[in-house]
Amino acid sequence: MVPPTPARPLPHINPHKPCGGGWGRRMWKEVLSVTFYRAVFAEFLATSIYVFFGLGSVLRWPSALPTILQISITFNLAAATVVQIAWHVSGAHVNPAVTMAFLLGSRISLARAACYMVAQLAGGIAGAATLYGVTPAEVQGSLGINTVRSNITSGQAVAVELILTFQLVLCYFASTDRHRNANSPATFIGISVALGHLIGIYFTGCSMNPARSFGPAVIVNKFTVHWIFWVGPMTGAILASLIYNVLLYPDLKSLSQRLAILKGTFDMEAEDMEEAKQNRQPGGGGALEKEQGCLVVCD
Template identity: 45%
Template sequence: MNENNSLHATEADGNRTHRYFCRFLSCCISQNIMVAFKGIWTKEFWRAVSGEYLASVIFVLLGLGSTINWAAGEEKPPPADLVLISLCFGLSIATMVQCFGHISGGHINPAVTAAMVVTRKLSLAKALFYVAAQCLGAITGAGILYLVTPDTVRGSLGVTKVNTNVALGNALLVELLITFELVFTIFATCDSKRTDLSGSPSLAIGLAVAIGHLFGIPYTGASMNPARSFGPAVVTLNFENHWVYWLGPILGGLLAAGFYEYLYCPDPEIKKRMQQIFKKTPSGTYKEVETEDLGVKSVSGHNIDLEKAEKKELFHDSTGEVLSSV
């Protein structure tokens, strides 16, 4: 009889905990949706989105322009200059981040925007507009280059292609690794919690792009940026193995963001928030706090954090709080 009562009590506790968790989760989701779409129809929002568009236009135009081989009409044209292309992409990104970092954050890259979303530095609603602006900007930049470049030297217009000697799985891994290197550099050099930083974050990001190109061009053309590959692919209608240039960079960006933010340099606020949700019992186990505490402490605190992130974007100038990206 006692065993049955104990079993029923355990089941009741389990059901109660499940209800608390579901209620907490639904409350978090509704709060997140409201915060995510708050402020979309503001001047600041569209200024940021248009900034991503313009930065992408300039970046893709200049970067792809460095891939044009003006000696293509000669009898023995020289190969593409790997150093020239790498430096042009790297310095272009450094310049665009410096110019647009305080306006939109200077992402100019869907992989970076995805990394900002998973680390809760950018709302999902704003991220969708950012990615659309980045892709449209890349198409515009590639289209302008197509119009101003003579047919005889236009070539493939800088379309990223997997080396015929490289397997698709290996190409995917290369794109993942070089984008991981880039996004990790972004988070590390723009971390407001660090006090040992000096110099220019935008230059460090540009060098990370140049390094990725120096290594990755022979393998995959070194995209590191789905929008950069999407623009010329649309203009030339060449989508061969195009999925590699979306899946690889986005996975690399998500992994880098997760490693930095949740493993190597976790935010103290995250730990504090988790302590508010669970309490340690004298027996050493963790128990979920009461629903009232969850509603007041966890959900409202989470909402405030997201609103702050929307207002500040966690991107400022090099004086202290930035997060610009590529």
């Protein structure tokens, strides 16, 4: 008679210590790490490059006025380039709306999201300022700030920016989902950016990115209807996060895992190792494995 296989122990769980103990120490470990600030700098650098080249395509040179196709392709190439540069360092959000969506989708911590957004806005200003400094005065114009056409209402403009950003953020989630592939999403995100510009330029000049709108607005000091390019993209990003993570590809993280991610104490590498271990087991996991998913949260 074969003796029953003993249940596999659950390591690291201390029944006398409540789950989440010492989270403050682990949160500060993330914020004070070199990799954290490397990622924040990557967001600053990538956003400044994106804004510099993107706005550069909008400048009205007397000898060659920009076309919609030229602008769309330039923003496409700029987006693909900076995603390829920063994706393995920071996730290459390069956009406060994308960062908001990833925060809501329990992909990054609150501290990381806040620092990313500050870095992105600073990068937008730096990119616009650099372009302003190297461009002849007669060509600078309004430096490609987003404006709403005279026959478009504010409500219509918000709706357009919402839709454009909605498809961009959905593409971000689908292209960067670690459960699907580990390849660079640069090409697909670039295509999504180009798609938005091919349509959105006619309505609002196409923002989809508050940092892209904020940078030149600061440099030329023009904030007319600037709120549209925050409300539209942010709302579209939030809707995209909810639809992707709830309806299209449900995220089954527990509440404790979500709180740990929000606080920056979630060990993603440990979760990946645990998931890979489960996938190698016959039957692909079960209740025990589900419970062990909390090992990266509890101490």
